[in-house]
Ligand SMILES: Nc1ncnc2c1ncn2[C@@H]1O[C@H](COP(=O)(O)OP(=O)(O)OP(=O)(O)O)[C@@H](O)[C@H]1O
Ligand SMILES: Cc1ncc(C[n+]2csc(CCOP(=O)(O)O)c2C)c(N)n1
């Protein structure tokens with residue numbers, strides 16, 4: 001919640017102009033201004049914060065008991081932990097060229113910046129409460145900021161998640177959110193809780209976001225009668241993921257381990273296995289996919305569903321005795337849930353946890369799959 005050192009007062013500017021002794025200061029001020037966040041034709045840093053972020057953050061009832069004790073405007077925000085609950089905290093950063101293409105729709109970017117963070121709360125079974133937003137912008141364009149903040153706050157308001165602070169600076173486009181949520185500590189859906197015999201489930205469908213990335217990069221193309229709507233499906237999945245908050249909360253006390261699939265099923269499921277010290281057997285054909293993805297080649301489907309990142313669906317394990325309850329929850333929160341495999345014990349305590357893949361006939365598949373890795377990325 002630091003503030004960049006930009007001089008704002010017009011009186012200070014005038015005083016500097018009329019004093020030789022302050023000439024150096026005035027030169028420094030001019031230099032500062034040149035390299036500061038805003039050009040003379042656009043917004044100042046603080047009017048930008050006030051107009052596009054602080055005003056909307058305060059657009060809530062002052063009597064709302066869920067609000068922070070102290071929000072935007074001080075050196076720190078203050079939030080009080082709730083009785084019997086832990087604060088779930090997570091940070092995710094989006095960098096232009098790494099997480100999104102230059103020139104992406106700013107409304108979609110605002111949505112995704114918060115959505116990927118809320119998704120981590122969903123994966124813990126936590127209820128969103130507040131967030132901070134730190135960003136670097138190359139320049140302060142009003143239309144861009146208006147669309148970005150609309151996309152951000154439309155999602156924040158849907159999940160009653162309050163913006164309580166942040167940091168604003170000039171630089172290559174980079175957006176970082178920290179989210180805070182509430183979860184009773186003994187009901188949090190942790191990665192280390194999978195047990196022998198658990199079913200492995202995923203929500204929604206997997207692979208559309210990776211299919212959208214492949215289309216945008218020209219790795220494959222979409223053809224046929226449904227080309228326009230399939231392309232729109234993939235693009236929507238890539239740009240506007242839906243955090244599965246209601247599902248995560250409903251799974252408290254039923255699911256054992258959970259995470260959100262940001263780096264691809266193969267890599268992310270392995271995180272559960274490593275934390276829980278167990279193996280998994282997965283039916284690659286059972287992994288749910290959209291009708292649009294089913295129209296791409298079998299190879300592309302497998303690559304997108306098993307290794308594609310950016311889906312933000314939940315992968316969770318649960319005892320077989322909870323199958324009906326989990327189906328009922330999926331119906332209640334209107335998110336399809338699909339069983340794709342089973343957890344088993346390691347053969348020897350020192351073994352590295354692994355996933356064995358098979359097809360719908362049970363025939364083993366020899367797949368070498370890797371999740372998204374920033375330093376070894378696909
Ligand atoms: N620079 C860092 N310092 C400390 N902990 C980190 C750092 N980067 C990541 N972590 C921690 O490592 C763990 C895995 O991080 P990761 O970012 O892969 O989370 P994820 O939920 O698997 O993926 P995503 O980033 O897509 O949400 C988390 O507990 C995270 O807090
Ligand atoms: C332009 C562009 N290039 C690549 C991708 C794919 N991608 C980037 S980061 C990531 C995993 C989640 O990130 P993190 O682990 O940092 O949360 C994925 C799947 C994209 N969306 N846009």
Ligand SMILES: [Mg+2]
Nearest residue numbers: 120123260262
């Ligand atoms: Mg996660």
